[in-house]
Amino acid sequence: MEKKINDNDVLLDCRNVWKIFGARAPAAVKAVSERGLSKKQVLQDFDCVVGVADASLQLRRGEIFCVMGLSGSGKSTLVRLFNRLIEPSLGTITVKGREISALKPAELREMRANTIGMVFQSVALLPYRTVLENAAFGLEVRGIAREQRNEIALAALGKVGLSDWTARYPSELSGGMQQRVGLARALAADPEIILMDEPFSALDPLIRRQLQDEFRQLTKSLGKSSVFITHDLDEAIRIGDRIAIMKDGVIVQVGTAEEIVTRPADDYVADFVAGISRIHLVKAHSVMKPVAEFRAAHPNCDVDALLRTTPDADIGELIDLTMQSDRDAVAVVHDGKVVGVVTARGLLRGVAGSPAEARAAA
Amino acid sequence: MNFELLLFSPGAYLAPAVDWLNANFHPFFDAVSKAVESVLVAFESALLYPPAYVVITVAVLAAAYFTTVRVALVVLVSLGFCLLAGLWTACMQTVALVVVAVFVSVLIAFPLGVLASRHKRLEAGLRPILDVMQTVPPWVYLIPAVMVFSLGRVPATIATIVYGIPPMLRLTTLAFNQVPKPLVEMGQAIGAPTRSILFKIEIPSAMPTLIVGLNQCILLSLAMVVLAGLVGGGGLGAEVTRGLTRMEMGLGLRAGLSIVAVAILLDRVSKGALQSRRRRLG
Numbered sequence: 001m002e003k004k005i006n007d008n009d010v011l012l013d014c015r016n017v018w019k020i021f022g023a024r025a026p027a028a029v030k031a032v033s034e035r036g037l038s039k040k041q042v043l044q045d046f047d048c049v050v051g052v053a054d055a056s057l058q059l060r061r062g063e064i065f066c067v068m069g070l071s072g073s074g075k076s077t078l079v080r081l082f083n084r085l086i087e088p089s090l091g092t093i094t095v096k097g098r099e100i101s102a103l104k105p106a107e108l109r110e111m112r113a114n115t116i117g118m119v120f121q122s123v124a125l126l127p128y129r130t131v132l133e134n135a136a137f138g139l140e141v142r143g144i145a146r147e148q149r150n151e152i153a154l155a156a157l158g159k160v161g162l163s164d165w166t167a168r169y170p171s172e173l174s175g176g177m178q179q180r181v182g183l184a185r186a187l188a189a190d191p192e193i194i195l196m197d198e199p200f201s202a203l204d205p206l207i208r209r210q211l212q213d214e215f216r217q218l219t220k221s222l223g224k225s226s227v228f229i230t231h232d233l234d235e236a237i238r239i240g241d242r243i244a245i246m247k248d249g250v251i252v253q254v255g256t257a258e259e260i261v262t263r264p265a266d267d268y269v270a271d272f273v274a275g276i277s278r279i280h281l282v283k284a285h286s287v288m289k290p291v292a293e294f295r296a297a298h299p300n301c302d303v304d305a306l307l308r309t310t311p312d313a314d315i316g317e318l319i320d321l322t323m324q325s326d327r328d329a330v331a332v333v334h335d336g337k338v339v340g341v342v343t344a345r346g347l348l349r350g351v352a353g354s355p356a357e358a359r360a361a362a
Numbered sequence: 363m364n365f366e367l368l369l370f371s372p373g374a375y376l377a378p379a380v381d382w383l384n385a386n387f388h389p390f391f392d393a394v395s396k397a398v399e400s401v402l403v404a405f406e407s408a409l410l411y412p413p414a415y416v417v418i419t420v421a422v423l424a425a426a427y428f429t430t431v432r433v434a435l436v437v438l439v440s441l442g443f444c445l446l447a448g449l450w451t452a453c454m455q456t457v458a459l460v461v462v463a464v465f466v467s468v469l470i471a472f473p474l475g476v477l478a479s480r481h482k483r484l485e486a487g488l489r490p491i492l493d494v495m496q497t498v499p500p501w502v503y504l505i506p507a508v509m510v511f512s513l514g515r516v517p518a519t520i521a522t523i524v525y526g527i528p529p530m531l532r533l534t535t536l537a538f539n540q541v542p543k544p545l546v547e548m549g550q551a552i553g554a555p556t557r558s559i560l561f562k563i564e565i566p567s568a569m570p571t572l573i574v575g576l577n578q579c580i581l582l583s584l585a586m587v588v589l590a591g592l593v594g595g596g597g598l599g600a601e602v603t604r605g606l607t608r609m610e611m612g613l614g615l616r617a618g619l620s621i622v623a624v625a626i627l628l629d630r631v632s633k634g635a636l637q638s639r640r641r642r643l644g
Contacts, residue, residue, distance in 0.1 A: 085550055113553030124548035128566050141554035141562065189552065 011193055011225050012059035012082060017091030019077055019249075022048030029089045039249060051077040053249040055091075059193065059225055064216065066228045066240030067251075074249035075229045079195050082227060083116045084108055095193070113142050117186030121198040123178045125170040125185075131157065132166035135184040149188075156188040157181070159218060176207040183215070187222070194219070196228040200235065212238050233272055237261075237281065245269050257281050262353065278351055284318055284332045285311035287350035288340030294329070303338055306331040311339065315350050318342050380509050395516045401462055402515055409454040414445050417454075429634030436630045440623040447616045455597035456624055459590075460583050463519050464628075467526030467579050475534025475575075476560075485535060492528040500525055500586050508593050518595025522586040526579045533575030537568035573636055580628045584621060598624070 020028045020042060028046035031037050039050040052074045059065050069075040080086040081093060084100050093100050095115060103111060112118075117138075125134045133140075136153035144152075157163055160180040170178055179199055186194050196215075200208045216239050219226050230236050236243045237257040244254045245265075253265035261281045264270035288311075291303060307325045309317065311334050321330045328344040384391065409417060418441045426434035444453035478485040503524055507517035541564050549559040565572070591599020598617050605614025 083551055085547060109553040109555060111553070112551055118548075118551040120544055120548060120551075122542075122544040124542075124544040126545065126563065126566070137562075138552040138554075141549070141552065141558040185552070195551075 009061045010058045011061055011096055012227070013092075013094040014058070014078075014082065015056050015092050015094075017055045017078075017081060017093060018053055018089045019051040019074075019081060019086060020048050020089045021051055022046065024048055025089060033090055050074075050249050051086075052081065052088075055246075055249075055251050057244055057251060057254060059227055061192075061225055062220075062223060063241045064219055064226045064228055064239055066230060066236035066243045067246055068230055068233055068236040068243055069246030070231055072248075073246040075231075075246050076197055077249075078246070079197050079227055079229050082193075082195055083112050083118060113138065113189060115191050116193045116195060117189055117191035118195040118197065119179070119182045119186050119199045121201055123170075123175075123182045125178055125181055127170055129169075130166065131162060131168050131170065131173070131181050134170065134181055135166075135188055138185055138189045153184070153188045156184040159187060159222075160184045160214070174207075175203050176211060179203065179211065183218075187218075192225060194224055194226045196226055198229050198231065201231065208235070209238075215239065233276060237276065245272065258283055258286065262286055278353060279316045279319075280314050282315050282350045283311065284309060284313045284330075284342055285340070287315070287318075287346040288332045288342045289346060290340055291338055294341040294343070298329075301327065301329065303331055303341065306341065308333045308338075309342075310334065315347060318347055318350075322347065376506075377509075380506050384510055391510050394520075395511050398462070398516045398519050399514075402458055402519065405458040405462060406455055409458060410451060414450050418442065418445065425631060425634065429631070429637075433630050433634040437627060440627040443623045444620050447620050449598065449601060449616060449620045452596070452598045452601050452617070453620050453624055456584075456587055456599070456621070457628070459515065459519055459522065459587055459595065459597055460580065460624070460628060463522035463583050463587075464526055464576075464579055466523045467530055467583065468576065470523070471527045471530035471575075471579070472534050475531045476538055478531070478535045479538035488531070492532060495524070496528045500589055503586075504589065504593055513594040515590075515595050517593055518587065518590030518599075522583045522590060525586040526583040529578035529582055530575045533571055533578065534568075537571030537575065538564060540571060541567045569636065573633055576632055576636070577629050580632065581625060584625050584628075588621065 018029065018032060020032070022028065024046045025048050028037075028042045028048040031046065032042065037045070039053050042048050042050050055074075055078055057065065057067075067075045067078060077086060081088050082095070082100075084093075084103070088101065095111065098111070100108065100111065126137065129137070132150060132153055135157050136149040139149035139152060154163070154166065157166060160183050162177060162180055162184065165173065165177065170181065173181065182199065199215075200211050203211065212235060218224075228236075228239055230239075240257065242254060242256055243260055245252045245260065245268075247268055253260055253269050255263075258281050260269060261273045261276055261278055264273055294301075295303065306327060306329055307321050308331045309321055311332055313321075313332075318330055322328065322342075322344060330342045331338045332340045332342060412420075418438065421441060422434050422438045425437045441453075444450055474488070478488055500521070503521040504517065507521040507524075511517040511520060545563050545567060546559060549563045554562070587595065587597060588599040588602050591597065591601070591603040594600075598621050601617035602614060602621070604610070605612075605617055
């Protein structure tokens with residue numbers, strides 16, 4: 001499945017990054033890099049808290065990468081390392097081929113202004129400025145003339161559906177609308193990467209879902225890439241092309257929603273995904289049987305007469321097909337060749353998930 | 363054991379220090395003195411040269427244009443009172459002295475206050491100094507000021523400046539500590555230079571508390587100006603002193619109420635000016 005990744009396609013590359021907080025952090029960092037201490041040892045020996053431990057991930061062009069973790073898992077620290085709001089203790093972070101810890105202050109500002117946008121949970125709108133002035137703020141501090149920056153900000157507000165609210169003040173807007181202004185402010189700078197730090201966490205469920213869909217659509221249509229921080233697995237699955245699960249500063253697993261749900265890396269992730277509906281996550285390729293095995297079990301069944309589908313059809317579609325068919329199986333076709341068969345038993349297994357499946361994958 | 367040995371008199375060390383400064387840095391103090399004096403004189407004559415009604419008209423119109431009609435009304439009533447109380451000259455002298463003193467106080471206290479909010483050690487170091495400055499009776503400030511600058515308006519101004527610094531400094535630090543951290547982080551994340559973060563995020567967010575600081579600075583300066591009447595600072599302070607020494611109830615009361623009028627005038631005008639600036643920005 002995994003395509004070969006071209007280096008040009010990696011916008012943000014984070015390798016073995018640590019962030020250690022505390023008075024004796026430098027000594028702890030030295031101990032980690034020389035002796036490979038664990039987080040627990042760092043806390044015991046140096047009284048330092050490890051915010052992020054040995055994190056590695058790559059953001060590819062055009063991808064929405066979700067980092068999911070509970071509060072205190074280090075996800076907000078991690079995202080702040082990507083635009084150097086927090087300096088990493090160890091490891092390298094490369095944005096578009098440039099190592100950001102080597103940037104001079106002016107270059108760093110330039111990169112934050114042009115390449116990496118950020119949207120905050122707290123929205124961080126300036127209360128004494130109108131919606132338009134807030135959306136144009138990033139351009140204003142870069143010294144872009146009023147006419148031009150207002151035009152760009154207006155276009156950005158149009159994209160998030162706030163064209164009619166430009167002259168209002170943030171306090172006159174609902175929480176969801178305020179967060180749209182935050183997004184418009186980030187979009188106005190036209191960055192390639194948008195860091196989203198739990199942007200929708202404080203919103204009520206309906207608005208949240210609406211904004212999630214809009215965000216995904218907007219990001220894809222504008223060709224942006226995004227690192228999206230969330231504590232909500234449903235949100236991560238809804239928005240993310242790939243998901244990283246974080247626990248206590250460690251990235252436990254990285255994969256697509258399907259990979260994480262069907263093959264959780266450990267009990268922690270398994271617990272997390274236990275309640276997730278698999279109907280739209282699990283795809284035909286992970287529940288199908290090899291053709292030979294199917295033929296052996298059902299000698300009278302003609303595989304070529306079965307209804308056909310693609311390996312990417314999800315369980316919902318497979319159930320629909322099975323219901324339409326007079327047989328209990330659907331053939332999976334890839335490049336004009338039957339590559340497997342999904343039986344009714346396979347579907348049930350796919351919906352319920354199985355402990356064996358996780359073990360087999362690991 | 364002799365108790366006398368334990369007696370402590372900081373003045374015994376400070377007085378020679380002031381004398382030494384006076385002897386060795388006389389040209390410096392002389393220059394400061396001349397500078398303060400000339401600024402004061404220029405400001406005073408600008409206020410006193412035209413007839414009173416012209417000054418009042420210009421002030422009211424300016425207030426109406428730059429701030430609000432309400433502020434303009436306050437300007438009219440307070441200046442009108444000063445004129446009708448027969449203390450126009452003294453009032454203008456006091457206004458000039460307070461405005462200059464407050465301006466210099468803010469010039470010193472504001473940057474220090476910002477630095478103190480950024481560097482906790484500086485804040486901790488400044489705190490006891492400010493405590494002393496605020497608790498020592500203001501009369502005491504006048505002594506070294508007079509020793510160095512002799513009698514007149516200059517020591518009055520200098521003592522007023524020193525007295526106005528602590529409230530402004532404290533409230534500036536408080537105001538900057540209260541700026542919401544996410545806003546500053548947002549400024550950094552969009553690549554704003556430090557200067558833009560200061561002027562476009564921190565100062566506007568801190569403005570309500572800064573206005574309180576300025577208000578305190580003005581009121582304390584006015585209180586000091588009255589004391590400064592004792593050392594020949596002139597203005598309303600001199601009138602109050604005269605009223606007291608001659609037991610003239612009428613003069614004392616008129617001068618006292620004029621001080622209230624000047625206080626209200628300066629407070630409302632400064633507040634109005636800063637708030638309208640905010641509105642224009644926002």
